[in-house]
Structure formats: C-alpha cells, structure tokens
Amino acid sequence: MVRCSFIFGFTFLLIGFLGSAQDSLKTVVAEKGDGILSLLRKNGVSPYEYYDNFIALNIQNLRDSVHLYEGRSYQIPGVIDSIQKIDSIQIASKIVKEIKSETFDIFGEKHKTVVEKSKRLKDNVYYLVSGHGGPDPGAMAVYANTAIAEDEYAYDITLRLAKELLAHGATVYIIIRDEDDGIRDDRILEIDRDEVAYPDKTIPLNQVARLKQRVDIVNGLYREHKGKYQRLIVTHVDSRSVGQNIDVFFYHHEKSKNGKKLAESIHKTFKAKYKKYQPNRTYSGTFEDRTALYLVKKTHPAMTFIEIGNIKNSKDQRRILDPDNRQALAKWIGEGVLLDFEAK
Incomplete structure (x- = not known):
C-alpha cells in the first residue's frame, strides 16, 4: 500500500492571481529540451496543478496541443511579473493558504x-x-x-x-x-x-x-x-x-x-x-x-x-x-x- 511510508506536513501554495496586482503573467522562452512540466518546474509552479491552465493559456502556440516550440514565448499561469507594490501582509492574507500534503x-x-x-x-x-x-x-x-x-x-x-x-x-x-x-x-x-x-x-x-x-x-x-x-x-x-x-x-x-x-x-x-x-x-x-x-x-x-x-x-x-x-x-x-x- 502506498500509504505505508508518509509524513504529514504543510506547504504554502499560491492560489489565484494577485487581485489588483494582476498586471501581467510571467512570460518565458522555451529552451531546447523543455517540456511543459519542466518549464513549469523551472519557474516555481507546480506542474500537476497548473498543467491544464498552461495549455489553455498557450494553446495557439503548442505543437499537437501538448508540445513546446523551442525559442517561442509562453505565459506561466499563477506567476505575476510585478508584485513589488503588494505589502507582504496583504500577500499573506490574499493569495496564500495553508494546505495539507504528505510525502511518499x-x-x-x-x-x-x-x-x-x-x-x-x-x-x-x-x-x-x-x-x-x-x-x-x-x-x-x-x-x-x-x-x-x-x-x-x-x-x-x-x-x-x-x-x-x-x-x-x-x-x-x-x-x-x-x-x-x-x-x-x-x-x-x-x-x-x-x-x-x-x-x-x-x-x-x-x-x-x-x-x-x-x-x-x-x-x-x-x-x-x-x-x-x-x-x-x-x-x-x-x-x-x-x-x-x-x-x-x-x-x-x-x-x-x-x-x-x-x-x-x-x-x-x-x-x-x-x-x-x-x-x-x-x-x-x-x-x-x-x-x-x-x-x-x-x-x-x-x-x-x-x-x-x-x-x-x-x-x-x-x-x-x-x-x-x-x-x-x-x-x-x-x-x-x-x-x-x-x-x-
């Protein structure tokens, strides 16, 4: 059974966009060897949470609807380019929630x-x-x-x-x-x-x-x-x-x-x-x-x-x-x- 070895813990994940700070999503350029999962990981985003969101944002720029083109720009869901104006307390109260996780x-x-x-x-x-x-x-x-x-x-x-x-x-x-x-x-x-x-x-x-x-x-x-x-x-x-x-x-x-x-x-x-x-x-x-x-x-x-x-x-x-x-x-x-x- 997969539950034979686990540790209870807590992690913090960003949820949604930053309210009034929703200026623009972060844009990155795909490098040779990048896939959707690796690109999301490199930019600090959970690939399993945001996989469908990424495809929806970039569908017109994907080969066979799932593959990246080297050298093209892609938007990263859930990551905002500019958040300097948001007070850290506001960030904590607006976009962060505590959720449960386990390790296997x-x-x-x-x-x-x-x-x-x-x-x-x-x-x-x-x-x-x-x-x-x-x-x-x-x-x-x-x-x-x-x-x-x-x-x-x-x-x-x-x-x-x-x-x-x-x-x-x-x-x-x-x-x-x-x-x-x-x-x-x-x-x-x-x-x-x-x-x-x-x-x-x-x-x-x-x-x-x-x-x-x-x-x-x-x-x-x-x-x-x-x-x-x-x-x-x-x-x-x-x-x-x-x-x-x-x-x-x-x-x-x-x-x-x-x-x-x-x-x-x-x-x-x-x-x-x-x-x-x-x-x-x-x-x-x-x-x-x-x-x-x-x-x-x-x-x-x-x-x-x-x-x-x-x-x-x-x-x-x-x-x-x-x-x-x-x-x-x-x-x-x-x-x-x-x-x-x-x-x-």
Missing part, C-alpha cells in the same frame, strides 16, 4: 510530495497494477539505439496515476513496485529487474505464476476492504507491427457493469481531451469486454485493463517516451476515475 518515498525524491487537491475519493480503494516487471520486461523495442521495455513505462505512468488518486484522498495500493525508481522524467527509462509484488514478494519467472500472484494479492486485499468502494486499474503497453499506430484502449469483464462503467468513463475522458487538444485528429481508441485476459477474468474488484500504445511504433513511442505525455496520460486516467465515481 516510492515516488522518488523530486516527486514524493503529494499536495491535497480534494477529498473526492476519500475512503475509496484503488489497486494499480503495471504490466510485467521483475524477470519479465514485457514488450521490447529500440529507440535511439537503446533498448526500451514495457514494464518501465507502464510503471512510470502507474506511479503518476497513483499521485493523482492520492491527491483526491483515495487509498492506493501499488501492486507491482520498485522502491528505487520513483517517477522519472527521462525519455529512456533504464531497464532493471528488481521490481517486487506488494508488499515485497519476489515476482515468479513463470507467466501463469506471475499472473496468479497478482490475482491473489488483489483479491486478498479486496476481502480486507469488503464493503468499501474498490476498483482495479491495470496498465500495459502493447506490442504490434512497427507500422501500426494505435490509440489508448480499455478492456473490462463482459459481466461487470461497474467495470464497463469505469472503462467507459476513462474512454469518455480521453475522447474529450483529444477533441479539445487535438481537434484535427480522430481518436480511435475503444472500450470493450476482454474477459479472456487472466487479470480481467480472475480479479474480484470492478476493473479496467488499459493498453497505452504500441511500443514499436514511432508515433506511439512519442506518447510513451515523453514524460509530459506520460503525465498527461496519468492525469486523464485520473479524471476518468473521478468521473466514474461521481457519475453514480
């Missing part, structure tokens, strides 16, 4: 702080399973003459999703875990074999044994939390022919109304995001029953099984390798989870 070492040093956004998922339990891990790297491909593996990218997206759900008050179990990886902002994620299954079980080499281990862990926790709202999200990266570009797909158990609703809610969110941020591109991802999949068939919580893309396809690789894209994927899945819960 599994997210790594740079990402370990989770700032509370709401209590919308309070008392809900979510089990997050990233595909493969341990002795099995999953689908493999080559990028920039370097091997890349499915399990590393599925795990990074899963960690990012865990942060999103925790920020809304959920109880989250990260079933496949690597205590020394954390959330990584690199394009090429180093391949290792030290992942374990919750809480610290060695992952078997045999495929059926690996899947059964995950099923047993999830179903055991499900029994412990009997009576609570519980959902399971499994994340994989597909492997198809090099030329096959695919969208994000969602699967569920054919007889699970709640599983279908969860898959449909996340799918609906993705359709809306594509329409908003990539209006000239048709989203072809679907949600459908795939009961034959072992985890879909055997696990007890209502669940969705997500295929993020084709690791061998160059267009899908951009979706998977770009850390900004991985963050966007996690955020959109999280919004779909909120939609699923609140549309009861």
